[in-house]
Amino acid sequence: MSKEILINITPQETRVAILENGMLHDLYIERSRSKGLVGNVYKGKVVRVLPGMEAAFVEIGLEKAAFLHVSDVAQKNKNNSEPVSIGQVLREGQEILVQVIKDQLGTKGARLTTNITIPSRYLVFMPNAENIGVSSRIENEEERERLKNNLLEQQHRIEDAGYIIRTAAEVADKDAIASDIKYLNRLWDNINSTSDVKPGNVVHKDLPLYLRVLRDMVDEDLEEVKVDSRETSNIMLEFAEKYVPEVAEFIEHYPGERPIFDLHGVEDEIQKGLERKVQLKSGGYLIIDQTEALTTIDVNTGAYVGSRNLEETIFKTNLEAAQGIARQLRLRNLGGIVILDFIDMTEPEHKRQVMRALEKALEKDHARTSICEVSSLGLVEMTRKRTRESLEHVLCETCPTCEGRGTIKTAETICYEIFREILREARQFDAQELLVLAAQDVVDLLVDEESSSLAELEDFIDIPIKFQVEALFTQEQYDVVIL
Numbered sequence: 001m002s003k004e005i006l007i008n009i010t011p012q013e014t015r016v017a018i019l020e021n022g023m024l025h026d027l028y029i030e031r032s033r034s035k036g037l038v039g040n041v042y043k044g045k046v047v048r049v050l051p052g053m054e055a056a057f058v059e060i061g062l063e064k065a066a067f068l069h070v071s072d073v074a075q076k077n078k079n080n081s082e083p084v085s086i087g088q089v090l091r092e093g094q095e096i097l098v099q100v101i102k103d104q105l106g107t108k109g110a111r112l113t114t115n116i117t118i119p120s121r122y123l124v125f126m127p128n129a130e131n132i133g134v135s136s137r138i139e140n141e142e143e144r145e146r147l148k149n150n151l152l153e154q155q156h157r158i159e160d161a162g163y164i165i166r167t168a169a170e171v172a173d174k175d176a177i178a179s180d181i182k183y184l185n186r187l188w189d190n191i192n193s194t195s196d197v198k199p200g201n202v203v204h205k206d207l208p209l210y211l212r213v214l215r216d217m218v219d220e221d222l223e224e225v226k227v228d229s230r231e232t233s234n235i236m237l238e239f240a241e242k243y244v245p246e247v248a249e250f251i252e253h254y255p256g257e258r259p260i261f262d263l264h265g266v267e268d269e270i271q272k273g274l275e276r277k278v279q280l281k282s283g284g285y286l287i288i289d290q291t292e293a294l295t296t297i298d299v300n301t302g303a304y305v306g307s308r309n310l311e312e313t314i315f316k317t318n319l320e321a322a323q324g325i326a327r328q329l330r331l332r333n334l335g336g337i338v339i340l341d342f343i344d345m346t347e348p349e350h351k352r353q354v355m356r357a358l359e360k361a362l363e364k365d366h367a368r369t370s371i372c373e374v375s376s377l378g379l380v381e382m383t384r385k386r387t388r389e390s391l392e393h394v395l396c397e398t399c400p401t402c403e404g405r406g407t408i409k410t411a412e413t414i415c416y417e418i419f420r421e422i423l424r425e426a427r428q429f430d431a432q433e434l435l436v437l438a439a440q441d442v443v444d445l446l447v448d449e450e451s452s453s454l455a456e457l458e459d460f461i462d463i464p465i466k467f468q469v470e471a472l473f474t475q476e477q478y479d480v481v482i483l
Helices: 141-152 167-173 173-190 211-215 231-241 245-250 266-273 312-331 349-363 393-396 411-428 440-447 453-461
Strands: 005-010 013-020 023-033 042-049 057-058 066-069 095-102 112-113 123-128 132-134 162-165 201-204 222-227 252-253 275-279 285-290 294-300 335-339 369-376 379-384 434-438 466-468 477-483
Touching: 005 211, 013 211, 013 369, 023 211, 023 266, 023 312, 066 095, 132 141, 141 162, 141 167, 141 173, 173 201, 211 222, 211 231, 222 231, 222 245, 222 434, 231 245, 231 252, 245 252, 285 312, 294 312, 312 349, 312 393, 349 369, 411 434, 411 440, 411 453, 411 477, 434 440, 440 453, 440 466, 453 466
Parallel strands: 005 222, 066 112, 132 162, 222 252, 294 335, 434 466
Antiparallel strands: 005 013, 013 023, 042 057, 042 095, 042 201, 057 066, 095 112, 123 162, 275 285, 285 294, 335 379, 369 379, 434 477
16 A cells, blocks of 8 residues: 655645545644644643542643543552542642643543653653553564563663553664653653743643654655645654654655645545545445534445345445545544444345454554444444544534524525514514514515415504515524514
């Protein structure tokens, strides 16, 4: 599989597109006015402890106080058999170092942890832990043991701290590991010397998006990294030569006049990533609905009729849908609970193969996923770790006309609501005349198709009714004015 990374730089935002075999799979957006906070370390102040929730709210200088659960409070040498309450580890007014693990999502404030982690190219440093772990993506036991031994040889540098060996460390030698440890220890010393820093201030910011790409998203499949800013490409090249030298040869400046995302079809894919309906190559399609509680994805055969029998058609559609679903989850950055409604299959082997195809397609997803088996209704429940806003939430806002419902009342419905309001006003007030303000379509319906009903209503209340079109009114807006 070939992998390309395209980086579009403007003063207002940075966009990173990751293409696999020429197709967009991941999109990251960082805007100068609303940069993501995940990974930042703050000097925080506990403003409220909630024993009933086993949590606390911590002030870190954001609009909303951030949330810290007791399970995210670091406790070295803790006895796991004895649960610790939030009141035992935190008190109001206490100053602590915290790290953001989830950005503010919707109405929820940021989520924090005191289990601080600082990533480098080959390692993740955990100053408040003491264990050594190896990335689960490294499956070979001999390789896992070799990497652990390489780290343990640096015992004098890793005392009283924990480390996770990242996947990229497979190609690293002992000197590279030692260099990473030295860098991480120096960085932690700087972070930890915060006695003169006031609560609510950031003490460590994660790298900008275009440098995090080089640190976190590079693997053996990478073929090129194209950047449309010469200044940024030079910064990336300097960073790569110092920290990830094996990547430096892939970085190049894109000088073309045609926008880099247009050239590779990324802009079109972004627009498709905001649509509810996703076409599959065979003619089938997915319907994706994102709500506050969960995301549902429905699979349909559409125009695909197959060539053998119904079961085979359904099976092939579901196989293709499994690939499409994995891609859409990454592209749209859908997180939380996801319900997949595959087309019902009767063959157990077909169900097994579809599940295996879904699991395999999700293996390259950087976010952690967990999948349940196909239920008797053909539904698959899964979760995907959510640390940042979805593509839709980043690029869109709630429609002011339908207020996020996706539908609006018909003009006919509004007409009958107006009739009821007129009756209410006529009975309650001594009006000489009534003026109805409404949208164009509603007024047209009232004076045309509903004209006979309107005449009957005027006779019944014995009050003349006038109409005025309000161009700024939505179809659901109206007002009945007493004159």
